[in-house]
Amino acid sequence: MISKKVILTGSFGVGKTSLFEQFLYSKFSQKYLTTIGVKVDKKVLNINGKELSMIIWDIAGEVKQDKVPNSYFLGTSAIIYVFDVTRKSTYEELEEDIAHIKKMLPNGITAIVGNKIDLVDDGFIEELKQNIPLPWDLLTSAKTGDNVEQLFHDIGIKLLAQNS
Amino acid sequence: MNEDELFEALKATLLKEDREALQRLQDILDQPEKLSQKMSPVLEERLATFKQAFPKEYKGIIEKIISEKLANSKEELLEAIYPIMGKLIKKYTALQFQLLQERIDQKLKFGIWHRIKTGFRSFFFGVKEDEMILNELMSSTIDNIFIIQKHSGLLIASTNNNPAHQDDLLAGMMTAIKSFAEDAFDKNGAELEVITYDNYQLLLESYYSYYFVVAVNGNISSHQSAVIHEKMNNFSAKYLSRDKVKSGQFSQALSINLKSYFFTNPIA
Numbered sequence: 001m002i003s004k005k006v007i008l009t010g011s012f013g014v015g016k017t018s019l020f021e022q023f024l025y026s027k028f029s030q031k032y033l034t035t036i037g038v039k040v041d042k043k044v045l046n047i048n049g050k051e052l053s054m055i056i057w058d059i060a061g062e063v064k065q066d067k068v069p070n071s072y073f074l075g076t077s078a079i080i081y082v083f084d085v086t087r088k089s090t091y092e093e094l095e096e097d098i099a100h101i102k103k104m105l106p107n108g109i110t111a112i113v114g115n116k117i118d119l120v121d122d123g124f125i126e127e128l129k130q131n132i133p134l135p136w137d138l139l140t141s142a143k144t145g146d147n148v149e150q151l152f153h154d155i156g157i158k159l160l161a162q163n164s
Numbered sequence: 165m166n167e168d169e170l171f172e173a174l175k176a177t178l179l180k181e182d183r184e185a186l187q188r189l190q191d192i193l194d195q196p197e198k199l200s201q202k203m204s205p206v207l208e209e210r211l212a213t214f215k216q217a218f219p220k221e222y223k224g225i226i227e228k229i230i231s232e233k234l235a236n237s238k239e240e241l242l243e244a245i246y247p248i249m250g251k252l253i254k255k256y257t258a259l260q261f262q263l264l265q266e267r268i269d270q271k272l273k274f275g276i277w278h279r280i281k282t283g284f285r286s287f288f289f290g291v292k293e294d295e296m297i298l299n300e301l302m303s304s305t306i307d308n309i310f311i312i313q314k315h316s317g318l319l320i321a322s323t324n325n326n327p328a329h330q331d332d333l334l335a336g337m338m339t340a341i342k343s344f345a346e347d348a349f350d351k352n353g354a355e356l357e358v359i360t361y362d363n364y365q366l367l368l369e370s371y372y373s374y375y376f377v378v379a380v381n382g383n384i385s386s387h388q389s390a391v392i393h394e395k396m397n398n399f400s401a402k403y404l405s406r407d408k409v410k411s412g413q414f415s416q417a418l419s420i421n422l423k424s425y426f427f428t429n430p431i432a
Contacts, residue, residue, distance in 0.1 A: 004412075038340045040336030053332065055317065057317075057336065071315065074343075075318070
């Protein structure tokens, strides 16, 4: 089985943890997230007959990504950056945050994900598209599970391609 | 005498000296001792000239090759140096163990009741009193050993055969804790060496691109700790290289080696 480190990051309260919780293969207690600012979970995927183990570091929300300890980024193959589509403050710094992430991980795979789409309608999404500093890769809902598996699958394909 | 014979006779007369000289040369070539006598002075002279000229002619080239090699092999060099550094640390630990021994000797002088008890046992079992106290304090077992890629926290090898333990998750979480501690108390690149809770200890030994974690259940002496660290260093030197941990993928073969190396040779 191929193993890869994946980071889950973004501002606090965007639903990073709840977004993935129900899909995780196994997980540690939530208390670690508040104690040391990160908890490690695992998601095993089967992509075209190949097993991929994603070791997911769920990082406690920070207003800006440069507040996340640099050592957490090291050795990472992919980063999932989550924002809350209903809260402007969670994507206002998107451009700077992504620039910081790219600087830390020039060869890493980055996915920008807008969460909580169950709370908004299509018109809102259209408006958001005009106002957001960078385009998103996927919109998800932790509540309904919309696109969550798809997100993992897309990243998994990229990770396997990176490995071959 | 026909024409050919005449020609041969003429050749023999004209080439006599050359043929003799050629024969002498052939004799020298066929006999190593004679060849050596002739060649040695020439070779020695050449070698002396070469030795004299070498630093001047080749110094720059050699220096360039070495510095290029060093620059390209920086990581391999660090990988090789880490176990040696570990041995230096071991010496320091041995010193600390000696201090502990002295403290126990002190304790023996003052703990009368305990001394009577252990004295009796020592008498019947034939074990030194201080060794007995040490054993009482330090009965311990190694529960599990991990080799983890340093920054990613990906598990390279572990001795645990039980998949329910989810060693890959533990490896990730230990790396997160290690990174957190090293970031929070940044002391010029110092690395976390031990995590202790209740009667359980995680001994860590860091190398350039990976680190070891030995999970010990029970009390452990400085001496035992030093032995474990030495084993980690020796295992690293014997089985690990940067290439083996580069991919960050779990190695069953390395795990088997790890298990047999640590568990078939009990800790002193």
